Amino acid sequence: MEVEANIANVAVLDEHVAQALEEHGVDHKSKQQIKLALEEILVNVASYAYPEEQGTMAVDLSISDNVVTLKISDNGLPFDPSDAKEPDIGLSAEDRDIGGLGVFLVQKLMDDMVYERVDDKNVLTITKAFTPESA
Amino acid sequence: MDISFEQEGTELVVALKGNLDTVAAPELESALFSKLDGVEKLVFDLTELDYIASSGLRVLLASQKRMNRQGEMIVRGANSDIMDIFEMTGFVEFLTIE
Numbered sequence: 001m002e003v004e005a006n007i008a009n010v011a012v013l014d015e016h017v018a019q020a021l022e023e024h025g026v027d028h029k030s031k032q033q034i035k036l037a038l039e040e041i042l043v044n045v046a047s048y049a050y051p052e053e054q055g056t057m058a059v060d061l062s063i064s065d066n067v068v069t070l071k072i073s074d075n076g077l078p079f080d081p082s083d084a085k086e087p088d089i090g091l092s093a094e095d096r097d098i099g100g101l102g103v104f105l106v107q108k109l110m111d112d113m114v115y116e117r118v119d120d121k122n123v124l125t126i127t128k129a130f131t132p133e134s135a
Numbered sequence: 136m137d138i139s140f141e142q143e144g145t146e147l148v149v150a151l152k153g154n155l156d157t158v159a160a161p162e163l164e165s166a167l168f169s170k171l172d173g174v175e176k177l178v179f180d181l182t183e184l185d186y187i188a189s190s191g192l193r194v195l196l197a198s199q200k201r202m203n204r205q206g207e208m209i210v211r212g213a214n215s216d217i218m219d220i221f222e223m224t225g226f227v228e229f230l231t232i233e
Contacts, residue, residue, distance in 0.1 A: 007157045032186060032216050039188050043157050089225025093199040101189035101224055108223050 005045045005057040005074060013038055017061055017070075024063045030130035033109040034068060037126055040102035041072050041081075049076025049122065066130055073123045080115045081106070081124065136184075138163055145175040145206070152183040155191030164194045168201070175206035182212030187220055199229060209233055 001016050003009040014035050021031050038059070045057045060071040087100040107113055110126040117123070136159035137152040149167055153159075171177070177198060195210070202208035211233040213221065221227045 010156055010158055029216060035186065036188055036220075039156060043188075043190070087224075089223075090228065091225070093196060093203060093229040096196055096225075096229075098193045098196055101192055105189055105220070105223070 001060075002056050002058040005042065005050060005055050005076070007043055007046050010039050010042060013042060013059060017059070020061055020063070021068065024068075025132040026063070026068060026130045027133050030068070030128055034070070034128055037106045037110050037128075038070065038072075040106050041124060041126075043102055044079070044081060045072075045074050045076065045122075048079050049074045051077070066132055068128045068130060069125065070127075071123060071125045073118075073121045075121055078117055079122055080117075082113065082115050136163070138166055140166075140170060142170070142174075145173060146178065147171070147174045147176070148178040148180055150180040150183070154186040154188075155184060155194070156186065156188045157190040160188070160190035160194050163191075164197065167194070167198065171198075171201060171205075174202075177202050177206070177208045179208070179210045180212050181210060181214070181217060184212075184214070184217060187217050192220070192224060192226060195226065195230065207231065 003012055017038060018031060018035065021034065042057060049055060055074060055076050057072060057074045062069045081103040084103040085100060087097065087104055106126065110128050112127045114125045136154055139150045141148045147170060155163065199208050209231050213232065221230060
């Protein structure tokens with residue numbers, strides 16, 4: 001599926017992915033975590049990939065052997081989220097910076113996150129193993 | 136997301152229902168911050184909140200910073216998914232969670 005890289009499309013993406021996860025019996029917790037990871041990635045692409053113009057983001061979902069794989073790609077500026085500075089989570093509220101948590105959450109919640117630059121595209125692949133819910 | 140406010144004296148309770156996502160977070164921040172003058176106790180009731188994204192965490196952090204200057208802030212009713220996010224991000228270190 002391809003959408004405009006705009007945060008207004010959070011719900012559209014979520015609906016599309018949630019339905020597929022539901023059909024494959026993905027457990028509730030994993031579903032919520034995948035929803036969150038996808039939202040944070042969309043926010044990043046919408047914020048950094050296309051400073052000059054509106055662009056798109058494509059999401060390719062596959063599920064096999066109880067592992068969800070999401071491949072998210074855009075044609076925007078090169079941006080490797082794994083380069084993002086990790087927030088210091090031990091600080092008090094006063095010393096905490098507002099921001100930097102999105103990519104951190106993706107890395108924490110997913111089993112793997114791999115960035116590649118392929119044919120002038122940013123391609124981010126995230127994977128998450130799940131426990132299938134009994135039918 | 137549904138946002139409802141209940142004020143009694145200097146105590147303000149904000150109850151959230153649904154998803155505190157990137158679209159809802161700025162709405163919450165502007166609605167909430169317009170009501171904080173004179174508030175000494177701010178309570179976030181998350182009993183009916185299903186989900187929080189990093190944009191929602193930022194609103195909680197900004198609210199905590201503001202309330203540190205004028206009173207106290209309490210978070211109550213967070214479900215286990217949201218508690219996991221608070222733990223993962225170190226928010227448990229500075230939030231007062233009931």
